[in-house]
Amino acid sequence: MDLNTVLDVRDARRREPWRPGDAWLGGGTYLFSEPQPRIRRLVDLSRMGWEPLTRLPDGSLEIAATCTIAQLSRYGRRLAEPAGPLFEQCCRAFLASFKIWNMATVGGNLCNALPAGPMISLASALDGTCLLRSQDGATRRVKAAGFVLGAGRKDLADGELLRSVTLPASGLACRTAFRQASLYGLGRSGVLIIGTLDPRDGSLAITITAATTRPFRLWFPLPPQPDGLRDAIRSAVADGEWFDDIHGLPEWRRHMTLRFAEEIRRELTQDGAR
Incomplete structure (x- = not known):
């Protein structure tokens, strides 16, 4: 769908003040699925260069907000830990085409905060933690199960960004x-x-x-x-x-x-x- 209210698309690597009408653009599968009359500018995250999936020294797994469902699915199939099958089960809960899988992002699913969001299910079940970053660079962490506050509501301030979700080794x-x-x-x-x-x-x-x-x-x-x-x-x-x-x-x-x-x-x- 054409978003005819959007006047500009900005590369997120270029720091500029956040302003009313701005919206983060990840995969865009939700943004371009229906009218978004309040949006005037898209801030594109696709060139941030974040590694989709990273194993940390303590054995936890960091999933970048821009990691696609296809990337997560492929990784989960190779995961040796007992929770590995859960990745594919949650990916399959999308019931979406391969085209959506290759564009939709983990972060987008969490930030939409829809009750049926399967990435919300995965992150919450494995006791994940969301890393949030504000416009001034300050960061804070919140449990994935507490990030979604209600249908379409999340613990995200204006201009704040979901950077990643970390799943602990214990999960x-x-x-x-x-x-x-x-x-x-x-x-x-x-x-x-x-x-x-x-x-x-x-x-x-x-x-x-x-x-x-x-x-x-x-x-x-x-x-x-x-x-x-x-x-x-x-x-x-x-x-x-x-x-x-x-x-x-x-x-x-x-x-x-x-x-x-x-x-x-x-x-x-x-x-x-x-």
């Missing part, structure tokens, strides 16, 4: 289980639940996305019993936080979340036996 070492549901064969995720079991201490985390307006990551020092898991989910997610749109009613999303969470608990713990 990559976890056994994982994945469940997804949609009302349609090729529809947007209505429910996406991920479980991770930490081999070091046997702790279990259940991450709820797509069904809710924001991610919920529930951590248990020891795997709970079915009633305990169900009660924890009901206590954590308020009635108004179950997402409601054409892709699923809140009641259905809640039901499927409780069902999938219990399936994951059983899969990862063999009904509680670590």
Whole structure:
């Protein structure tokens, strides 16, 4: 789609003051998918030269905001750690064509803050941390599960940039289980639940996305019993936080979340036996 309100495109390597009507341009798959009447200038990140995926000395994985879904998918297929299959599962949750995979970015998916964003699911489930950079160069870090505040809302100040997401080595070492549901064969995720079991201490985390307006990551020092898991989910997610749109009613999303969470608990713990 032509954005007929855009008057200029600026290379992000050239520092200029941020002004009203500016927007970051990564892959552009969302920006060019619908009218953006408030945007007057695009700040293009494509020439920043950020390495898409970097293993850090402590074993963690840094994913640049400009890393494409195709790059992440290829990397995940080669990843030796137990969490490796989760990368492809989340990439496949896009249900998008190869053309989208080669343009859409990890950072763009996080910054859109849509409940069904599968990169939000991946980063939250593996306890990722977002690195944010302001216009004056100052940086701050926020947990991926807390970066998305609601449907379309994120913890990002005006002109602030999502630079990368770092997944810790402890997250990559976890056994994982994945469940997804949609009302349609090729529809947007209505429910996406991920479980991770930490081999070091046997702790279990259940991450709820797509069904809710924001991610919920529930951590248990020891795997709970079915009633305990169900009660924890009901206590954590308020009635108004179950997402409601054409892709699923809140009641259905809640039901499927409780069902999938219990399936994951059983899969990862063999009904509680670590």
